[in-house]
Every structure is written in structure tokens, then in C-alpha cells.
Amino acid sequence: MLHAVQGLDHPAHERLIASMFADRKRVFVDLLKWDVPHDAVSERDEFDGAQAEYLIFAQGDDHIASLRLLRTDRPHLLGAVFSDLVEGDVPSGEDIREISRFCISPRHRGEIRLRARRLLATALTEYALVSGLTAYTAVAHVSRMSNLFATGWRVKPLGLPDLGAQHPAGALMIEIDTATPQLLRRSGRYEHETLHFANPIPIAA
Amino acid sequence: MPRLEDVHAFIEQARASATADDLRRLMEAVTVEMGFETYSLFQHVRDWDWQKAQALAISNYPMGWLEVFFAENFNRFDPVIRAARRTALGFQWSEIPRMVPLTRAQLRVLECGRREGIADGFTVPANIPGEATGSCNFAVGPNTPLPIHNLPMAHMVGSFAYEAARQLWLRQIGIVRRAEPVKLSPRQRDCLVLVAQGKTDWEIATVLGLKESTVNGYIDEAKVSLGVTRRSQMVTRALFDGHLCLAETMQ
Numbered sequence: 001m002l003h004a005v006q007g008l009d010h011p012a013h014e015r016l017i018a019s020m021f022a023d024r025k026r027v028f029v030d031l032l033k034w035d036v037p038h039d040a041v042s043e044r045d046e047f048d049g050a051q052a053e054y055l056i057f058a059q060g061d062d063h064i065a066s067l068r069l070l071r072t073d074r075p076h077l078l079g080a081v082f083s084d085l086v087e088g089d090v091p092s093g094e095d096i097r098e099i100s101r102f103c104i105s106p107r108h109r110g111e112i113r114l115r116a117r118r119l120l121a122t123a124l125t126e127y128a129l130v131s132g133l134t135a136y137t138a139v140a141h142v143s144r145m146s147n148l149f150a151t152g153w154r155v156k157p158l159g160l161p162d163l164g165a166q167h168p169a170g171a172l173m174i175e176i177d178t179a180t181p182q183l184l185r186r187s188g189r190y191e192h193e194t195l196h197f198a199n200p201i202p203i204a205a
Numbered sequence: 206m207p208r209l210e211d212v213h214a215f216i217e218q219a220r221a222s223a224t225a226d227d228l229r230r231l232m233e234a235v236t237v238e239m240g241f242e243t244y245s246l247f248q249h250v251r252d253w254d255w256q257k258a259q260a261l262a263i264s265n266y267p268m269g270w271l272e273v274f275f276a277e278n279f280n281r282f283d284p285v286i287r288a289a290r291r292t293a294l295g296f297q298w299s300e301i302p303r304m305v306p307l308t309r310a311q312l313r314v315l316e317c318g319r320r321e322g323i324a325d326g327f328t329v330p331a332n333i334p335g336e337a338t339g340s341c342n343f344a345v346g347p348n349t350p351l352p353i354h355n356l357p358m359a360h361m362v363g364s365f366a367y368e369a370a371r372q373l374w375l376r377q378i379g380i381v382r383r384a385e386p387v388k389l390s391p392r393q394r395d396c397l398v399l400v401a402q403g404k405t406d407w408e409i410a411t412v413l414g415l416k417e418s419t420v421n422g423y424i425d426e427a428k429v430s431l432g433v434t435r436r437s438q439m440v441t442r443a444l445f446d447g448h449l450c451l452a453e454t455m456q
Contacts, residue, residue, distance in 0.1 A: 110398075113334070115447070143293030145364040146330070146367055154220075160358055161360060
């Protein structure tokens, strides 16, 4: 099932959210060795909280894949931490969200990982269209660029990557409009499932 | 330097390319603009005839080098291809010996390349889950230094060029993407993975604890869902549509 959740105060989804933070720790701390705040079981930082939105693909309360959306008119990663990856102004506004912490559970193998990518790519597109968003921004490791482009998104680099960095990354903007679902279809990356909203749908002005 | 704008312009034009020739012209121009001399962009398929359009491949490498490359079957052990399979991060060819141990035959590939005007280069691997790896490669001859300051731009251009070529190629060979992947049941998929691993119906039945006739039924249903008539087609179509990963089939 696909969930759209804003904030962390959701008694009905408590175990699902804990399962997501636990997989984030497995991926970002244990596997990728990122220097991010964590405890023994969870990875959570200062951007996780009431204003953050999450798209989560799960079986029951078991997290399979997820990502975090941050408002760009509030503190977010590209503005606060990675602004040097952007040439010029960091794109921000009510109708732009930043994607971060895209994570597929390392406990799941094989085809479900490909399916999770398709479902989340499609969910991101539909989430944007229903809530009036026009673009997402994101920081991506340069090694993920070819796969990101292969999704069919209209992707615009916001800067050139520093290939000498320990984790060479680039800032990107993904522009979403009503043609985007067709671009995903053409790339074989469209897979729709109903998105279950835990909160009322936020609509950008 | 307004390099980022050049990348944006390249992406827009690559997206608008309607034919392989459009993309070739664009690649030739951007290659020189970045300070390289030649480029190649191809999927790492072991055996193919480069003069036919069977695989995703465009290049303006010197003809002499391409002839030697394929006459000697260098694509089977080319060190650049080997290194590109090891990483998804762009690399300079001078880094290859640190990435993969080179055999004498592989050192000969590099030596022959140098003789034919492909002396040094920068490779951007394209690792797309579920597909054969590929790469976009930018090269210089023996008298031109690698344009180090433009490697970040080459990385972005290379990744995007690969995607543009991939889209064109799929259209060209007439592969029609499904609007949405067909749904296979978990049991159909279990059987499919085991077929891909070379198991017989009897073996699959034993592994899954089912009757052989039941397994046969699941496989027939999967073939119908995928729109194919033979098992080999079923496996390739399922791989292409992402119902299974290459890695799963090789366990």
C-alpha cells in the first residue's frame, strides 16, 4: 500500500513510521556510511518533523520504500546544507518540494525494488499534480543520474557536481506537469497505486 | 564559464532529437566544445554487429579503431567496459589500473587504442537496474590533454546523452513500452524466476512444493499475461518490463 503522511504524529501509523526510520538507518548509516544523526535503530534528523511529508510504500506496517518531501519555503537540505551545489539562487516556493532520503529497504530483494521505484516515481508525479506542485528539487549522487534520467522525468541540473568530493553529488530540479505521467509511461516507469492520505491533501496556492 | 547553461541547452536539444543522426550531430558538437575529440556511447552487449543497429550504439571514434576493436573482439575484455561495470561513477582511463587488474590482452587494447588515436578518456557509466550496463565515453588523441576542468560537465552530458540514445533506440527497434507493467501473481513470478534460472517444471514443482501440472499452469498464465508464446520470450519480456532483476536469474 502507498501512504502519504505529513508529520510524525500518527498513532495508526506508528509502527510503519518506526519501520521507515529503521530502514533509513540501515541504508544511510550502515550501508552508505553517511554522517547523519542516528541512534542504534533509527536515522532521523532535524528536518524530520511536523512539516515533513513522506511517501511510503509498505506491506502492512512493514516499510519497503519511502522518500521525504520538505517544503522549500522553509528550512530544507538544499537551502541549508547543500547550497554550494546550486549555481545561483536555490529554487524555493510553495509549489516546490525537496525530495530527500529516498530509501529502499535492504531487507527486500529483487523485483520488488524495481516495483518500489516505479510506484514512488508515479506517486511523486500524482502527488504533485493533486497538490498543485510544479517541481521537486533533490540532491543526487552522480552515480544515480543515469537511472534518474531513465525514469523519464524532465530533469534540470541546478549545478555541476564536484567529482572530487567524498560523495560526489549534484543538485537537480524535476519539473512536473500534466505531461509527466506520459513521460514515465514511455520509459516503462509508470505504475499507479492508490495513494492513501493520512492527512487532508495540502494544496499549494 | 556558463557551463551549466550549456548543459541545459544540451539536455533540451537531446530531448528534442528525433533521429539518431540528430543526436550524433549534437554529440559531435558537445564533445569538441568540452575539449575532447571523439565520443562513443553504447550498451555493453558482448556480441553484436556494430554496422547493424542491433544494440544501442553511436560513436565518432576513428574508423580504423572501430575496425580493429571489433575484428579483435576487444569488446569482450575491453578494460574501459570492465571498469564501467565496476562503478556508476565517471572515471578517467588513467584510473582503470587501480579499479581492475589488467591482463596483458587488456593492456594491448589500451596500446592499440593509443595507436589509433584514442589515447586517453573519461567514461560515464550508465547503470540502470534491470538492464545491461552501458557507458558514454569521451576520448582525446595522444597530443591533446584530457580537459580535466570539464569533467563535471561531461558527467552530466554523458548521463543524459545515454538516456536520449536509449529512448531513440527503443523507438527505432520498435519496442513498445506497456503503459503499465502487467500484473503477475506472486506464484507466477516465483515460477518465472525459476524458469529464468534454467529449472525444469519438475524441479520448480519440487522447490515450490507444488504439482508439476500446477507449475505448468502458472507458466502458461504468465506467458499469456506477458503476451508471448514461448518460455524464452517470457523471460526476456519479464526482464525488460522489470518483473525480475538480472541478478535474480543468475542465482
